[in-house]
Amino acid sequence: MGVAKRVFQAAPILLAMAFAAGPSLAGNLATFKSVDTDLPTGERMFQGPGSDAINNNCLxxxxxxxxxxxxxxxxxxxxxxxxxxxxxxxxxxxDEDVGPIVDYLTRIKGIRTP
Known part of the structure; x- marks a missing residue:
């Protein structure tokens, strides 16, 4: 289940008009409306040998x-x-985590190069 987040999205046409009009008018022409969306919680972790460094840093x-x-x-x-x-x-x-992270990513999502 995701967590509801409030996201502000500019009305595209008004925003385009604001940029076309130049920076002095941009603040006066842009309008915003709020939109609700569900984002994934991301509770999944990396598994297997060497996953500690990527779990501790990248997540x-x-x-x-x-x-x-x-x-x-x-x-x-x-x-x-x-x-x-x-x-x-x-x-x-x-610095000491870079190598293990790259090793892990190469092992699980790598392409062997000649």
Whole structure:
């Protein structure tokens, strides 16, 4: 069962008009309406050997289900994704956890490269 969240969604036409009119008018033309939606709770965890590092770090922002639906990727791509989470999104993943996370993702969702 999901948790109801209040999400604010801009009326698309008014928002487009606001951007077309320029920044000085944007605040006056945009209107917002509230929308209710159910979001998944994400109680699923990663399983198996080496899952501690990914459970302790990645589940803070991502559900296991979201990660497990990603396409299989080669190890260098998983490495780049983990580094992007740290550098761009400031994920507080310790240096010593990067390798085990990449190892786990490569093992369960990796592509072998020649």
């Amino acid at each position: 803070v922002c991502h559900s296991a289900g979201m990660v497990l639906t990603q396409p299989p990727l080669p190890r260098p791509t998983w490495q780049a994704i983990v580094e992007k989470m740290r550098a761009t999104y400031k994920a507080p993943v310790a």
